[in-house]
Amino acid sequence: MELVPGNTLITETPEQGRELAIMLARKTVGAIQTDAETRQLLRAGYATDADSLTMATHVVAVEFATVAAANNYWRS
Amino acid sequence: MELVPGNTLITETPEQGRELAIMLARKTVGAIQTDAETRQLLRAGYATDADSLTMATHVVAVEFATVAAANNYWRS
Amino acid sequence: MELVPGNTLITETPEQGRELAIMLARKTVGAIQTDAETRQLLRAGYATDADSLTMATHVVAVEFATVAAANNYWRS
Amino acid sequence: MELVPGNTLITETPEQGRELAIMLARKTVGAIQTDAETRQLLRAGYATDADSLTMATHVVAVEFATVAAANNYWRS
Amino acid sequence: MELVPGNTLITETPEQGRELAIMLARKTVGAIQTDAETRQLLRAGYATDADSLTMATHVVAVEFATVAAANNYWRS
Amino acid sequence: MELVPGNTLITETPEQGRELAIMLARKTVGAIQTDAETRQLLRAGYATDADSLTMATHVVAVEFATVAAANNYWRS
Numbered sequence: 001m002e003l004v005p006g007n008t009l010i011t012e013t014p015e016q017g018r019e020l021a022i023m024l025a026r027k028t029v030g031a032i033q034t035d036a037e038t039r040q041l042l043r044a045g046y047a048t049d050a051d052s053l054t055m056a057t058h059v060v061a062v063e064f065a066t067v068a069a070a071n072n073y074w075r076s
Numbered sequence: 077m078e079l080v081p082g083n084t085l086i087t088e089t090p091e092q093g094r095e096l097a098i099m100l101a102r103k104t105v106g107a108i109q110t111d112a113e114t115r116q117l118l119r120a121g122y123a124t125d126a127d128s129l130t131m132a133t134h135v136v137a138v139e140f141a142t143v144a145a146a147n148n149y150w151r152s
Numbered sequence: 153m154e155l156v157p158g159n160t161l162i163t164e165t166p167e168q169g170r171e172l173a174i175m176l177a178r179k180t181v182g183a184i185q186t187d188a189e190t191r192q193l194l195r196a197g198y199a200t201d202a203d204s205l206t207m208a209t210h211v212v213a214v215e216f217a218t219v220a221a222a223n224n225y226w227r228s
Numbered sequence: 229m230e231l232v233p234g235n236t237l238i239t240e241t242p243e244q245g246r247e248l249a250i251m252l253a254r255k256t257v258g259a260i261q262t263d264a265e266t267r268q269l270l271r272a273g274y275a276t277d278a279d280s281l282t283m284a285t286h287v288v289a290v291e292f293a294t295v296a297a298a299n300n301y302w303r304s
Numbered sequence: 305m306e307l308v309p310g311n312t313l314i315t316e317t318p319e320q321g322r323e324l325a326i327m328l329a330r331k332t333v334g335a336i337q338t339d340a341e342t343r344q345l346l347r348a349g350y351a352t353d354a355d356s357l358t359m360a361t362h363v364v365a366v367e368f369a370t371v372a373a374a375n376n377y378w379r380s
Numbered sequence: 381m382e383l384v385p386g387n388t389l390i391t392e393t394p395e396q397g398r399e400l401a402i403m404l405a406r407k408t409v410g411a412i413q414t415d416a417e418t419r420q421l422l423r424a425g426y427a428t429d430a431d432s433l434t435m436a437t438h439v440v441a442v443e444f445a446t447v448a449a450a451n452n453y454w455r456s
Contacts, residue, residue: 003322009377018079018100022107024322024368028361031326033351046354047109050122054131055358057104061138062365064100070377073085073146094155094176098183123185126198130207133180137214140176149161149222170231170252174259199261202274206283209256213290216252225237225298246383246404250411275413278426282435285408289442292404301389301450307398313453328398328444332437335402337427350430359434366441374453 003027009070017071021064025056079103085146093147097140101132155179161222169223173216177208231255237298245299249292253284307331313374321375325368329360383407389450397451401444405436 004024011017033039046052068074080100087093109115122128144150156176163169185191198204220226232252239245261267274280296302308328315321337343350356372378384404391397413419426432448454 004318007317007319009318013083014080014085015083025361028364029357032360033357038352042354048114050118051128051131052355053105053109054135055355056108057101058135059358059362059365060104061135065142066369066372068142068146070372089159090156090161091159124190126194127204127207129181129185130211132184133177134211136180137211141218144218144222165235166232166237167235200266202270203280203283205257205261206287208260209253210287212256213287217294220294220298241387242384242389243387276418278422279432279435281409281413282439284412285405286439288408289439293446296446296450308394311393311395313394329437332440333433336436337433342428346430356431359431363434363438363441370445370448374448
């Protein structure tokens, strides 16, 4: 299973870094719950629950902190 | 979809960095729950629940840590 | 709306840094729930719930980590 | 109100740094819930709930990360 | 009990770092709940609960932050 | 009470660092809930609840981040 798309944390822009952070979180979910149909079912539920969304948003924030540090914050 | 407004983490002031942190969190929510009407409905609920607010505040704190580091904490 | 009081993360002492961390968290709450009366109502509830208090304490800890780093931990 | 005992993050040993981390968390609780009697009541409840204890332990871990960094991890 | 497979945080690639982060989290679970059968039972439950999955994903994100820093983010 | 076994964050190996992270978390629990019998009772409950286990695992991850940084990630 691929957990890190492209096998690198380096991206060209913050926007791409953010997309990577989202993908990292999703790949972990896929590694724990390997059944795609089950994941699809769960997705419908949590995307309409405010706290579930906030929790997911938090995970993306933590992943992004790592990706941003890896890229020296795309400072220039 | 735009996940990082302006495609940069660099801001002129801490105040703007804080605004960016809030926007980053909101853009992630938008990426997970793409239906604006559903987001609007959820917003009404979580903004009147103390723990939901605290959870959202936490996400902003995590995003801000990254933005602040990116800007060397606007030290000078 | 003012999100960062004084628009700086730099404080003279750890004590002031801690006060800033608390204010940062509160300003975020104010940005999400803009109605002061609603905030007042919610406050009564969460301040008498142990887990709500712990969650709020956690947010302050995360904000303080950023403020402390910004100030090089007031090392001397 | 005193939020940072001694107004410094510098301690002589990791043990003292750990004590400071616990005190920082408690001082925040005191800043949010200013009534000592209420705090005493809440304490009885959360100290006998496993998840509440874990949440409190987490806050101490986050505070300690800051204190440890401030002290360069007491490396020598 | 082995808590860190290979007794090192250094990996050749981000992909391997991610696998290590997942293993670190699982080894901790094994250290707290030492009965393999109980762990197996719990696993069935949490892998079909969206919030449980998000919480587990969060732990992996935190472990990965450490592994990534240890490897200087596999920058070159 | 001893909160940091050996009063140092320095360990020889990542494995020992991980053991220290687990002990740091447990010592904090002991500082908050000082009655050993109560802790024993709580332990039975949380070790058979998936989310409680995940929360505990998270605390270990946060403590380990500090211990790993203190040891420069045992890089050589």
